[in-house]
Amino acid sequence: MEDRAVTEKLRSTAHIELMGRKPCCDKFVVKKGPWTAEEDAKLVSFILTNGHCCWRAVPKLAGLRRCGKSCRLRWTNYLRPDLKRGLLNEEEEKLVIDLHARLGNRWSKIASSLPGRTDNEIKNHWNTHIKKKLIKMGIDPITHEPLHQEPDPIIISQQMPHSPSNNNNNNCLNSDNFNYSTGQESPENANNQTTSNDNLTFPRKNLTGFETQKDDDDDPLMSCIQSETFLDDAFWNFATTSGGDQDYTAFGLSSSSSSSSSSSEDCNSTWLLDYNDFDFDLECFNIDMSTFEVDATIN
DNA sequence: AACGCTATCAACCGCGGTGTA
DNA sequence: TTACACCGCGGTTGATAGCGT
Numbered sequence: 592m593e594d595r596a597v598t599e600k601l602r603s604t605a606h607i608e609l610m611g612r613k614p615c616c617d618k619f620v621v622k623k624g625p626w627t628a629e630e631d632a633k634l635v636s637f638i639l640t641n642g643h644c645c646w647r648a649v650p651k652l653a654g655l656r657r658c659g660k661s662c663r664l665r666w667t668n669y670l671r672p673d674l675k676r677g678l679l680n681e682e683e684e685k686l687v688i689d690l691h692a693r694l695g696n697r698w699s700k701i702a703s704s705l706p707g708r709t710d711n712e713i714k715n716h717w718n719t720h721i722k723k724k725l726i727k728m729g730i731d732p733i734t735h736e737p738l739h740q741e742p743d744p745i746i747i748s749q750q751m752p753h754s755p756s757n758n759n760n761n762n763c764l765n766s767d768n769f770n771y772s773t774g775q776e777s778p779e780n781a782n783n784q785t786t787s788n789d790n791l792t793f794p795r796k797n798l799t800g801f802e803t804q805k806d807d808d809d810d811p812l813m814s815c816i817q818s819e820t821f822l823d824d825a826f827w828n829f830a831t832t833s834g835g836d837q838d839y840t841a842f843g844l845s846s847s848s849s850s851s852s853s854s855s856e857d858c859n860s861t862w863l864l865d866y867n868d869f870d871f872d873l874e875c876f877n878i879d880m881s882t883f884e885v886d887a888t889i890n
Numbered sequence: 891a892a893c894g895c896t897a898t899c900a901a902c903c904g905c906g907g908t909g910t911a
Numbered sequence: 912t913t914a915c916a917c918c919g920c921g922g923t924t925g926a927t928a929g930c931g932t
Contacts, residue, residue, distance in 0.1 A: 625900075625926080647917070663918080664901065699920060710920075715899050 622656045626665050630655055634662055635670050668711045675707035679716050687713055688721060692735045 626634075637653035643666070646659035655662065679687065683705055690701040698710035698717075705713065717732075725732040 623902075645917080660918080661901080667919095668900070696921065711900075714921075719898055 621650075621658045621661070623661070626669075630657065631665070631670060634666060638666060638670075639672075664711075668709045671709075673707055674709065678720075679705075679708065679713070683708065684716075684721060684724075687717065688725070688735075691717065691721075 633653050633655055634649070637649065641652070643649050643663075646663045649655075649659055649662045650657045653662070657665075686705060687701055690704055694700050696714075698714045702708050702710040702713050722732040725735075726738070729738050730736070731738050
């Protein structure tokens with residue numbers, strides 16, 4: 592068995608020299624399944640010392656019999672020092688719901704707005720907690736519409752074609768018009784059917800009966816949103832009250848990361864979307880790991 | 891104590907987009 | 912231009928912890 596693995600490895604190596612790129616991993620010698628503490632230690636030690644030049648090379652250089660892909664997953668989902676532990680708090684949950692209404696199952700995009708949280712974690716939390724909560728509230732977790740409400744085919748036909756999963760235009764949590772810091776819909780945007788953020792935003796008005804309802808009393812989602820917690824300024828002020836220029840520290844964003852996308856007058860959800868484009872890359876930590884460690888303690 | 895069921899979450903799989911030889 | 916690998920993503924699975932009977 593071992594001989595065969597070696598033979599295959601050599602063959603694979605020879606193949607590499609003839610073909611373009613190297614294979615990502617040697618399928619005959621990689622280990623699968625749960626990571627051991629020893630493997631974790633090796634991976635953490637290697638990445639903290641060297642960063643990850645490319646994931647394919649990491650297992651080899653770190654002395655791990657793992658696929659590079661597996662190493663990346665283990666690092667990003669579990670070993671990264673800046674990860675938050677424990678269940679998502681209420682604010683994070685609400686943000687996930689909001690972003691899910693806007694983005695659909697684009698977990699990585701959603702995760703990029705919750706520093707310290709991984710796409711896998713959010714996906715799991717969605718499937719195990721939030722989904723059930725929404726159903727309990729009478730809200731369809733896929734469409735974010737009330738469960739009892741039949742979708743209007745005319746309305747559906749009006750939806751934007753690039754709307755993710757065709758389900759994101761009904762929710763008053765959808766908030767290009769919504770100011771996270773004030774809890775108010777921006778008046779100048781209130782009647783707009785589209786916004787400038789066109790690949791992430793969708794017509795919000797008059798597309799479904801849900802949104803044009805005059806009386807929201809019977810609507811579970813509206814009831815939720817109109818609940819004390821949701822209307823409490825303190826809840827929405829998390830974006831601005833965390834201290835001076837560090838507007839978004841409640842999400843673990845430092846002023847430097849938020850400054851690229853948000854100014855004081857631009858304190859709506861677009862900063863979140865802009866932040867999606869911030870590529871979290873450990874190689875930057877490679878320059879000065881001590882800085883990294885300091886930052887990691889903040890979260 | 892033993893068993894079965896459910897919930898949770900780490901890890902894997904397969905795919906699509908992109909980069910490279 | 913083509914073929915293939917890399918990377919990241921979303922969906923799914925499987926192990927196991929927790930709980931009730």
